[in-house]
Amino acid sequence: MRNRDRPSKRYETLADEIEASIRAGTLRAGDRLPSVRQAAASRGVHASTVFQAYYRLEARGLIRARPRSGYYVAAVPPPPLEHASAPLGESIAVDVGERVFAILEATMRRDVVPLGSAFPAPSLFPLARLAKTMASTVQRLDPRANVDHLLLGNAALRRQIALRYLVDGLAIDADELVVTNGAMEALHLGLAAVTRPGDAVVVESPTFYASLQALEQRGLRAIEVATHPREGIDLGALAEVLERRRPAACWLMTSFQNPLGSLMPEAKKRELVELLARHDTPLIEDDVYGELYFGARRPPPAKAYDRAGLVLHCSSFSKCLAPGYRIGWIAPGRHLRTVARLKLSTTLTASTPAEATLAAYLEHGGYDRHLRKLRQALAGQRDAMLAAVATHFPAATRATRPDGGYFLWLELPPGADAMDVHRRALAQSISVAPGPIFSSRAQFERCLRLNYGHPHDGRVDAALAVLGRLARPA
Amino acid sequence: MRNRDRPSKRYETLADEIEASIRAGTLRAGDRLPSVRQAAASRGVHASTVFQAYYRLEARGLIRARPRSGYYVAAVPPPPLEHASAPLGESIAVDVGERVFAILEATMRRDVVPLGSAFPAPSLFPLARLAKTMASTVQRLDPRANVDHLLLGNAALRRQIALRYLVDGLAIDADELVVTNGAMEALHLGLAAVTRPGDAVVVESPTFYASLQALEQRGLRAIEVATHPREGIDLGALAEVLERRRPAACWLMTSFQNPLGSLMPEAKKRELVELLARHDTPLIEDDVYGELYFGARRPPPAKAYDRAGLVLHCSSFSKCLAPGYRIGWIAPGRHLRTVARLKLSTTLTASTPAEATLAAYLEHGGYDRHLRKLRQALAGQRDAMLAAVATHFPAATRATRPDGGYFLWLELPPGADAMDVHRRALAQSISVAPGPIFSSRAQFERCLRLNYGHPHDGRVDAALAVLGRLARPA
Structure with missing residues (x-):
């Protein structure tokens, strides 16, 4: 699935195999992986190959190192979004104002869980x-x-x-x-x-x-x-x-x-x-x-x-x-x-x-001290939100796993309608940023942008559970 | 000269006559005017006519009341600018950027007497x-x-x-x-x-x-x-x-x-x-x-x-x-x-x-307290600048006498060149806003905008003396 067009390196093959085991449920969240030495011996590869494979899996959010204890399977993130976009047409007059504003204004209400917001939580700032x-x-x-x-x-x-x-x-x-x-x-x-x-x-x-x-x-x-x-x-x-x-x-x-x-x-x-x-x-x-x-x-x-x-x-x-x-x-x-x-x-x-x-x-x-704390908080919130998406959303939902910022981009399964999710979520006081506002031709009708800039508390998790239900094709 | 197209009222005629005496030098700054009663008797008019005439002259900045003492001739302001502008052409593409910016940038230097500035003195603000x-x-x-x-x-x-x-x-x-x-x-x-x-x-x-x-x-x-x-x-x-x-x-x-x-x-x-x-x-x-x-x-x-x-x-x-x-x-x-x-x-x-x-x-x-002080300061600075213009500028210079804000608009005598005055003044660390930047066709080539938003101190007065010399036609 990954790196389709490149000749696979040995450690990539190994990482892909382990990912497949995790996604298939053979390895579950919390399971301990074999140590680098054990894995190298059992698979007949160099320890450095295992190490690099584990490093990749960690970067993909699939496993986590615990100091002096080894590697463990993390909560499984949703499958990654790996394909480039395919824009419609070439060059057109832009006329997005009404559509975008209507959605932005709706998401500005204070009583709304701000998953569609463009700002991180004020509590993260000094x-x-x-x-x-x-x-x-x-x-x-x-x-x-x-x-x-x-x-x-x-x-x-x-x-x-x-x-x-x-x-x-x-x-x-x-x-x-x-x-x-x-x-x-x-x-x-x-x-x-x-x-x-x-x-x-x-x-x-x-x-x-x-x-x-x-x-x-x-x-x-x-x-x-x-x-x-x-x-x-x-x-x-x-x-x-x-x-x-x-x-x-x-x-x-x-x-x-x-x-x-x-x-x-x-x-x-x-x-x-x-x-x-x-x-x-x-x-x-x-x-x-x-x-x-x-x-x-x-x-x-x-x-x-x-x-x-x-x-x-x-x-x-x-x-x-x-x-x-x-x-x-x-x-x-x-x-x-x-x-x-x-x-x-x-x-x-x-x-x-x-x-x-x-x-x-x-x-x-x-x-700099503030930024270090902020980055750490955001990275943790990203992982928490990815885990919640994996838990609550339909299995075929794909997600980005950004290495910075505070936005996830989800592609819902075929049949889902982001504008519909947006409207029904807002009726339950949850905002999302639906895909069509990110394109002059209203493409990305199955996509959502979610903001993980807010601490992942019960309110956010409950909102994601609601969204996950709304995201299921009718 | 004033109200050319309107039938003159009696008090206006009287005010104009007195203004003429002041401008001719018959009445000089500091001279006491006859009391309202004396003037009414000597001119054979109602006291209210004299009162209204004096009120007008005061509004024109020509005389001042001193409580319990009477009316005195003020420092003579320059003759008023009374004619409407006559714009060239009707409607054209606007292309003023370079001209205006070059002048604005020149006037931003801290060492310059800011008569061309668009801001009042910071000392006037709380x-x-x-x-x-x-x-x-x-x-x-x-x-x-x-x-x-x-x-x-x-x-x-x-x-x-x-x-x-x-x-x-x-x-x-x-x-x-x-x-x-x-x-x-x-x-x-x-x-x-x-x-x-x-x-x-x-x-x-x-x-x-x-x-x-x-x-x-x-x-x-x-x-x-x-x-x-x-x-x-x-x-x-x-x-x-x-x-x-x-x-x-x-x-x-x-x-x-x-x-x-x-x-x-x-x-x-x-x-x-x-x-x-x-x-x-x-x-x-x-x-x-x-x-x-x-x-x-x-x-x-x-x-x-x-x-x-x-x-x-x-x-x-x-x-x-x-x-x-x-x-x-x-x-x-x-x-x-x-x-x-x-x-x-x-x-x-x-x-x-x-x-x-x-x-x-x-x-x-x-x-409101701040504004009252600010207005009073600006009105006083207006009068001081008008008096200085009357003193230092060529006699044929005409000036507005605004009832608010902090800008004077001067029309220099025929032959004067505001852009030239601007350049030569800047060489002596004095800024002015030359007339041509206020028109898309660079009209008002004899006009200057002066800022009286700064306390009228020796530095401002000296700058006005320099400007007055520069304003004399060659």
């Missing part, structure tokens, strides 16, 4: 610490700073952001950054800087609905390109579109894409940037989930490979530190001047107290 | 009090409020804004308001809600350069309509444009227009709204200076006369309370839903801590 920082920061604000910071935004904050990139190996000068009212404004500014009404823009399939809304507002056409749930946009398909359709720009999420959670491997990101450079096509890169990785280190954004200044890299603190402060930024490459001026003449600046507060918070060093 | 309010407010923020307030913005703040309107006799429900990132975003949202690229939009002549930038960004055409420096847009000219050109919207500042300082009389505002209703044409009303009146009460906005929901009324706290917080609002009438959704999909919300802070500040009642 809001009290931020409030303290703000309380002391605003008393020391230089009132003349307003004017100094008009063009690019708070200089101390830009320095802190640049410093974080530097630590992660990405050299962006503080003066190449523009502070914005969240990433959403950054993305809109990027789009305004590189497109004119009537242009075509490449997006992923499925894509974050806000990108479709942005295209609609600016009179742009969307070209949805096939995207793989683990590795992101299909570069072959993209190359063809660049050649034949000459889009004005691409708008992509290269790390932990919303809604798929896909992460483009580093080599693929590099290849993407080189491909776009050959076509002189700008990339609007939405990297708001880049800090929410569950692996060993931050995945570099595509911007890391940008030599031509063609990547307009956007991010924010809204998903990982301070929702509601509305502080984001853009590193617009060669479009810096245009973007800075567009911002100056639309919203002038971001909120000065919020900028100064985040600059102070970043400087005083609580951020 | 920044310490706001900081205290923020410090206590953010500690009590409900983290879930973010989601509740997504669509329209902080409910407590909207209630406070609605309450202020109610006190001023304008019934706007809190749920008819959308909180925005400053008035600038409100205006852009309004424009996006009621226009499509290629549409024509009516603006005043001269107009605030940001409106031209907004039209340019959205691919709209500008129709500049003749505007009178005291009473605002010419309704006759506007009626003709509505009839013949069918613009998609008007974007006007009905009170203390930037740059003219003109204030449309109440009857004229009502007539404007009725005229637009007959043509079903929306009005984007920029009312950011409405609270900065020097008269007895707040001038009602055009929104007060709106029965059809056609006025998209925009304002903010940036000019009168909290620059840098970036909190504005829009009352979009029948376009409420469209505007709320556009905001949701571009910047999501305004900054939550800033919203909550302003709600708390407004509730606890320091605002």
Whole structure:
């Protein structure tokens, strides 16, 4: 099933065999696996082959290591979603507004279990610490700073952001950054800087609905390109579109894409940037989930490979530190001047107290500690939700297993209708984000995006049980 | 000279005669005028006629009453600018970006005397009090409020804004308001809600350069309509444009227009709204200076006369309370839903801590006291700047005498060149806003906008002396 087109390595074969035993129920949750030495002896392979197979199975969420005890079968996650999307048609006028808004508004009610929400739980953020920082920061604000910071935004904050990139190996000068009212404004500014009404823009399939809304507002056409749930946009398909359709720009999420959670491997990101450079096509890169990785280190954004200044890299603190402060930024490459001026003449600046507060918070060093805790919480919530989906949903339900962010993408069995699930779930005060809002042609009618950004408590689990029932074909 | 087309009343004739004596130097600054009784006797008129004439002269800034002492000639202000503008052509593509930005960026330097600035002095704002309010407010923020307030913005703040309107006799429900990132975003949202690229939009002549930038960004055409420096847009000219050109919207500042300082009389505002209703044409009303009146009460906005929901009324706290917080609002009438959704999909919300802070500040009642002080300071600074202009500028310089806001508009004598004055002033670290940035066709080449929002100290006075020299025709 896995790696169909690649010659299997021995450890992959072994991992696939064990996965099959788990899925068949031969091995059950809680069973202890043979030790590496035992397995190597009984199967006649090197210990390192077993070790690598176990490592793979752990990465797939199927087994877990307990220190000084060995490997155990985990709660079985749903089978993975492994096929790339197949977008309909090529390039059309975008008209998603009414559909998307109606659903978003419905999911904003406070009494609803927010599985369709785009935000993680507020309890995961250091809001009290931020409030303290703000309380002391605003008393020391230089009132003349307003004017100094008009063009690019708070200089101390830009320095802190640049410093974080530097630590992660990405050299962006503080003066190449523009502070914005969240990433959403950054993305809109990027789009305004590189497109004119009537242009075509490449997006992923499925894509974050806000990108479709942005295209609609600016009179742009969307070209949805096939995207793989683990590795992101299909570069072959993209190359063809660049050649034949000459889009004005691409708008992509290269790390932990919303809604798929896909992460483009580093080599693929590099290849993407080189491909776009050959076509002189700008990339609007939405990297708001880049800090929410569950692996060993931050995945570099595509911007890391940008030599031509063609990547307009956007991010924010809204998903990982301070929702509601509305502080984001853009590193617009060669479009810096245009973007800075567009911002100056639309919203002038971001909120000065919020900028100064985040600059102070970043400087005083609580951020990395907070992020470590946040990532750990999200990774645990992902596993819990995958286990609940495996328990409650029809057996043929497939799911992504993202290595970052806080969204699961489910494909329900044939016959299921995500819009219907959405409506019936909402009647029971549960929100979901149905697949059709992630496509200009209302594709993904069997898909749901679920938010695992909230602690997996009884309320969430009960909601998933309800959803699982609703997801059964009639 | 004044009221050329209206039959003069007796007190107006008397006032004009006295003004002529002052301008001729027969009466000089500091001279005491005859008492009302003396003047009535010597001129053979009723005392009430003299009283009304003196009242007019006081309103023109020419004389001042000293309690229990009588009327004295004030420092003579420059002659008033009394003729409406005569815009060139009708409707053209807007292309002002480069010109305006180059000038704005030049005026942002900290070492410059900011006579070209669009902001008043930070020292005029209760920044310490706001900081205290923020410090206590953010500690009590409900983290879930973010989601509740997504669509329209902080409910407590909207209630406070609605309450202020109610006190001023304008019934706007809190749920008819959308909180925005400053008035600038409100205006852009309004424009996006009621226009499509290629549409024509009516603006005043001269107009605030940001409106031209907004039209340019959205691919709209500008129709500049003749505007009178005291009473605002010419309704006759506007009626003709509505009839013949069918613009998609008007974007006007009905009170203390930037740059003219003109204030449309109440009857004229009502007539404007009725005229637009007959043509079903929306009005984007920029009312950011409405609270900065020097008269007895707040001038009602055009929104007060709106029965059809056609006025998209925009304002903010940036000019009168909290620059840098970036909190504005829009009352979009029948376009409420469209505007709320556009905001949701571009910047999501305004900054939550800033919203909550302003709600708390407004509730606890320091605002009216602050505004009274601010208005008094600005009115005094207006008079001081007018006196300095009279002293330092060529005699034929004409000036507006706005009854609110913080901008003077000067027309220099024939032969003067505002762009040249701007360049030479900047070389001496003085900024001005030259007339041509207020017109899509670079008209007003002899005009300057000066900011009297800064305390009139020696530095400002010296800068005005330099400007006065530069303003002399070569």
